Amino acid sequence: MFQFETTTACPDTKARTGKMTTAHGDVATPVFMPVGTLATVKSLSPEDLVACGAQIILGNTYHLYLRPGCDIIDAFSGVHAFMGWNRPLLTDSGGFQVFSLAKLSRITEEGAAFQSHLDGSSHLLTPESVIDIQNRLGSDIQMCLDQCIAFPAEKGAARDAANLTTRWAGRCRNRWQETGGPSRCGLFGIVQGGMFDDLRADSAGRLVDLDFSGYAVGGLSVGEPIETRLAVAEHTLSLLPPDRPRYIMGVGTPAELVELVALGADMFDCVMPTRNARNGKLFTSFGAINIRNACHAKETGPVDPACTCYTCTRFSRAYLRHLFMSRELLAYRLATLHNLFYYINLINDARAAVAAGRFAAFRKAFYAAQQATGPTGKEPCAGS
Amino acid sequence: MFQFETTTACPDTKARTGKMTTAHGDVATPVFMPVGTLATVKSLSPEDLVACGAQIILGNTYHLYLRPGCDIIDAFSGVHAFMGWNRPLLTDSGGFQVFSLAKLSRITEEGAAFQSHLDGSSHLLTPESVIDIQNRLGSDIQMCLDQCIAFPAEKGAARDAANLTTRWAGRCRNRWQETGGPSRCGLFGIVQGGMFDDLRADSAGRLVDLDFSGYAVGGLSVGEPIETRLAVAEHTLSLLPPDRPRYIMGVGTPAELVELVALGADMFDCVMPTRNARNGKLFTSFGAINIRNACHAKETGPVDPACTCYTCTRFSRAYLRHLFMSRELLAYRLATLHNLFYYINLINDARAAVAAGRFAAFRKAFYAAQQATGPTGKEPCAGS
Numbered sequence A, B: 001m002f003q004f005e006t007t008t009a010c011p012d013t014k015a016r017t018g019k020m021t022t023a024h025g026d027v028a029t030p031v032f033m034p035v036g037t038l039a040t041v042k043s044l045s046p047e048d049l050v051a052c053g054a055q056i057i058l059g060n061t062y063h064l065y066l067r068p069g070c071d072i073i074d075a076f077s078g079v080h081a082f083m084g085w086n087r088p089l090l091t092d093s094g095g096f097q098v099f100s101l102a103k104l105s106r107i108t109e110e111g112a113a114f115q116s117h118l119d120g121s122s123h124l125l126t127p128e129s130v131i132d133i134q135n136r137l138g139s140d141i142q143m144c145l146d147q148c149i150a151f152p153a154e155k156g157a158a159r160d161a162a163n164l165t166t167r168w169a170g171r172c173r174n175r176w177q178e179t180g181g182p183s184r185c186g187l188f189g190i191v192q193g194g195m196f197d198d199l200r201a202d203s204a205g206r207l208v209d210l211d212f213s214g215y216a217v218g219g220l221s222v223g224e225p226i227e228t229r230l231a232v233a234e235h236t237l238s239l240l241p242p243d244r245p246r247y248i249m250g251v252g253t254p255a256e257l258v259e260l261v262a263l264g265a266d267m268f269d270c271v272m273p274t275r276n277a278r279n280g281k282l283f284t285s286f287g288a289i290n291i292r293n294a295c296h297a298k299e300t301g302p303v304d305p306a307c308t309c310y311t312c313t314r315f316s317r318a319y320l321r322h323l324f325m326s327r328e329l330l331a332y333r334l335a336t337l338h339n340l341f342y343y344i345n346l347i348n349d350a351r352a353a354v355a356a357g358r359f360a361a362f363r364k365a366f367y368a369a370q371q372a373t374g375p376t377g378k379e380p381c382a383g384s
């Protein structure tokens, strides 16, 4: 079970709003999806995620297949009950992790053979097996297995990987249909093709012919300049059918997300808010700060006076900095809560602006605020 | 402002119930106090502590004096606002940390000179300065500076330390009175004297002459056998006035706490529930388990079916084990929530049993359950 409909469109940009319907509820788009690789969004409980406004989260097939393994997930009939999350769940297929994490991976027509980064054990993920695994994980949105490549890549290597990804996508789609996928969940194809416009066009065209529930743009945020990233995204998004959700994988900064909304993207995920939180880098309406900087030591005000998250309504910068300097575990939860709240609500605000026909004004105000000097008129913090 | 009254007494043992009144509210005794050394009970928010049933928590003068330092606490007029905790707070004086953590400590009549374990900087804590610091921390219950000694100790060294502790206690009490302490908070004397009954009697007697708000038994859980610990505690508790609260510092296992309640102790603190939680050792009504053991890998039931904590009502053993094996931050919070809930409610249950005149039955049932084979009829887990 998976449906998507668009609801409003921005008159000035390609931004749009929509609604995805899944077996675990609806998702209003554009949407930011927190990354919960190992069936946990690092440091947060399911209730914390709801408090951040999360509508849907990510799990990862490669990671969950290796640990705890499907046998244990089976005892709960899926990740939802295992981790206590009853809203929608999207699972990444594991192609990127085989490329970035596994030892001695070897890609053949059949699939991706690799050794576990945990214990060196040997495994093979095929297009069929990643669908079978995602069926066991109980995902509401499944992703096809794709082959990821390094950046920069030669055109021949990029073409070969994109073509293999497309052939694998066809096999994924067959398996999804054979196993009753359409009645339970959506399946997304992943456009590859590196930074080459013609390869992207070819990849997108052949995936669209296969008629997926939605389409993802993979292979971004791999080291390319931001101008290249946005140009490739714009080109690729323009090739995708307007009646399907468009998912930009693994990107990016708040400003990048605002631009990608303007280019018509509907779904985002990124480790930046959660990973940066654990390093003390906090996103705010007036730019990012590093809470470890000494200038925050006696600040009795919150991280962002405009923020209504749990952390900002209850705790000061001074306390948060103290927790970070003391390496106290509470630091990571409070910082993650704030950053995810910021990301999720930035996209929620963008969605509301599109729906109200004032996205252009929202985008302008976003940039004006990001370059402001902070709520006190001072630089948020020197060196941050 | 500090008052104590006893409310009921056990007909079979020396157990009793009582009520402490402080500027931040009442505390029903016997009570277990979670340890929040650095103005945070590791991994938990203030709301989490309330959910565990915490009535009062501990902070530590040595640690908070060094980090974040009194200047920063001053900006919040005390630890309560700094950490967002509005229930009572007790602060330990730092004598134990100078002994156990600081580098190059040197004890003189004047006080304890030491080098910070953080940066090697030189400091001097005197009986007067620890009261001044605790005034700035805004504690509801202050502790006198005491000299701690190694175990085993020679009698001469134990006598010297107990005598110095008593002289320091007099100076602490004077400072507390000079600085308006009685209108704001209680001040407890700490009985020392090692494992020597006559030294304990001498120490207790001279402290009682000084008329403190309450009395603590220090110098236990330093490596002595449990029989010695309970014997020294029993002897020392018998020397303390019945109309003042009696606090056993830094002890102990669930069984030890039940025994100490039977001996008339009113207040407890211990890092065991919080520290063990972070290592996966969980206390249950049927004994302790190690959640990392493989036997829990597929257990869909909770840590303790009899427990109504957040962790046990929402998550399985399998999920908790997965979080521990993956070193996920949520593991530490969920485990800490459970262990603190267990400790706090064990003492709450003991208090209710005393109040209802059935403490002897409670104690018997506690031991019967602890030796049971777990809720499934199986050993909780081999090797745990």
Ligand SMILES: [Zn+2]
Binding pocket: A303, A304, A307, A308, A309, A310, A311, A312, A313, A337, A338, A339, A341
């Ligand atoms: Zn916030």
Ligand SMILES: [Zn+2]
Binding pocket: B303, B304, B307, B308, B309, B310, B311, B312, B313, B338, B339, B341
């Ligand atoms: Zn529990």
